[in-house]
Amino acid sequence: MDLLKRFQEYIQSFSLTEQKDHLLIAVSGGVDSVVLCELVFQSGYKFSIAHCNFQLRGEESERDEEFVQSLAKKYSVPLLVRNFETENYAKEKKVSIQVAARELRYTWFHELIQQGKGDHLVTAHHLDDNIETVLMNFFKGTGLAGLRGMLPKSGKIIRPLLFARKEELLQIAKQENLQWVEDSSNASNKYSRNYLRHELIPIIEKIFPSAIDNLGGNIDRFRELEKFQADAMQVQLKRLV
Numbered sequence: 001m002d003l004l005k006r007f008q009e010y011i012q013s014f015s016l017t018e019q020k021d022h023l024l025i026a027v028s029g030g031v032d033s034v035v036l037c038e039l040v041f042q043s044g045y046k047f048s049i050a051h052c053n054f055q056l057r058g059e060e061s062e063r064d065e066e067f068v069q070s071l072a073k074k075y076s077v078p079l080l081v082r083n084f085e086t087e088n089y090a091k092e093k094k095v096s097i098q099v100a101a102r103e104l105r106y107t108w109f110h111e112l113i114q115q116g117k118g119d120h121l122v123t124a125h126h127l128d129d130n131i132e133t134v135l136m137n138f139f140k141g142t143g144l145a146g147l148r149g150m151l152p153k154s155g156k157i158i159r160p161l162l163f164a165r166k167e168e169l170l171q172i173a174k175q176e177n178l179q180w181v182e183d184s185s186n187a188s189n190k191y192s193r194n195y196l197r198h199e200l201i202p203i204i205e206k207i208f209p210s211a212i213d214n215l216g217g218n219i220d221r222f223r224e225l226e227k228f229q230a231d232a233m234q235v236q237l238k239r240l241v
Contacts, residue, residue: 003164003172007039010163014152017120023047024118026109029064032124034180035169036161041075048078048118052105054086060184067181080117082108098191113156125150125159128166131215132196144229148222
């Protein structure tokens with residue numbers, strides 16, 4: 001599995017984790033997090049699974065939770081599940097459902113890390129996710145931090161799939177006969193990220209066939225540029241202050 005080797009090399013190149021660490025993997029049940037579990041398992045890491053049930057899609061949400069339970073049994077790893085009253089939280093905080101879900105899950109994830117349930121939180125964000133994030137930041141207005149997108153490592157959060165395209169994950173999942181569940185909301189253009197994914201990016205690729213690869217390269221360059229800028233600022237601060 002070429003992707004497995006690249007996965008391991010990516011972890012080593014950014015010093016994301018060590019073999020002795022216990023990883024806490026955020027698993028929705030979708031193909032991305034399922035492939036992540038398989039790669040972590042095949043790489044020999046100890047891990048647990050954390051699943052959020054936002055109770056937003058009725059029976060589908062319950063189906064996802066049951067699937068993740070079966071996934072934890074498959075790997076014989078601990079499973080942590082939290083049910084959230086997401087709609088009530090969104091109304092109380094006067095935020096969108098997306099923002100509410102993000103705040104709820106990361107608050108819980110950080111609590112689990114603080115409780116010693118894992119040395120690192122591992123998410124299944126991949127290159128396509130990062131490109132969508134960068135484009136959204138660019139259109140809204142941003143600086144270098146927005147243009148370099150998500151980092152491979154942010155505090156206790158690591159993202160070891162940022163090098164991989166979505167189509168690669170799908171290909172590996174099929175080759176390895178992995179099972180996963182589909183979130184029906186991903187097919188809707190109701191959310192801005194989905195509109196970018198389904199409508200805008202395909203148009204850009206028709207005009208510029210290498211656009212996604214080029215954007216991936218730009219993300220790497222902007223990440224290095226931001227680091228260079230931060231290092232230069234520290235030198236100047238030490239000289240002036």
